[in-house]
Amino acid sequence: MIRKSDASINLTYELDAAPSRVWRALTEPEYVSQWLKRPAGKNKVPQENALVPSFELRLISADPDSRVRYSIKDNDAVSVVTFQIRANASGGTTFSIVHELAMSAANSNWQIPLRAAA
Template identity: 40%
Template sequence: MTDMAETDDRSEAIVVECELEADPEKVWRALTVPELISAWLDVPAADEVSADTSGPAYRIVEALPFSRVRYAWNDASASEPESFVTFDLEAQPGGGTWFRLTHSAESGRRIGGAANSNSPPIMARAA
């Protein structure tokens, strides 16, 4: 697995890239099926109604089948405006998926460093 985690000061974004063994269709499911998103990202499914609104929440704002998904992300406990998390997927010759996650803020707002910036990114496998 090849990976990279960086903070791009020019665009105020956090970028994580790696190659996944799963094909883009399987990764796509993990990013777009509410129950799988909930399990993978440890957030309530977008269609769940919950009395607890103190944690992170997301909504899908862009979806290009098997190649890109973009969430508007809001962490109510941080009292910050929403940011955006974009997942770009690219099929690899011989199988697998090149995976790129970009977490970006609105113009003029900085995002803190990746929680796992001292080690390679950790991701659960797609269901």
Template identity: 35%
Template sequence: MTEPQDLVFECELDAPVEKVWRALTVPEYLQRWLKPKAPVDLAVVSAEENVSLSYRWREAGQGAVVGLEDSVVTFELSATETGGTWFRLTHAPVAVPVAANNNEMMMLAA
């Protein structure tokens, strides 16, 4: 298995931290905001109100990869001087299996 790298996205949102927190924690708001293409199973891993929130994220249904650990998606929020929110999303994906015909090991030995 190869080790995937975390994906990190950061931006400033023109909304107070409390409003962004609601968008991340109220299921109807979260569904509208994130709009996942496939159904996902979410479970809260950790939460510090208006500061950080981590979900275990796994594709639901037939598209789910059986036997692999879940991804963890973490949202970090901090208030800006202008009354907005500095938003940081970190997605720590599962390990990606290497194809049986991958030449990675052969190339390293050469």
């Protein structure tokens, strides 16, 4: 399911992987650094630079085996991405992503926004 508003995108996927594997991918630095990178555009970025991140990633919070939140600063935009995982009936994982535009940075001082729990 995909829902989009002016300031957020909500995605939900059913994965074949066990929740423990998805949790590791979301929280262990060696895995996070592999998959949380901007993909290279076709013929726009040299291959050796294809996986160089162009954003800052900061951990906001982690609820073991269920939810992790990151603040992402990309150029002057700051957003918050929340990943939620839970076991599904088939032994896999229901994986939800909520990406919210938090604020636009007017200077180099960026703060993690405070938001009410949904």
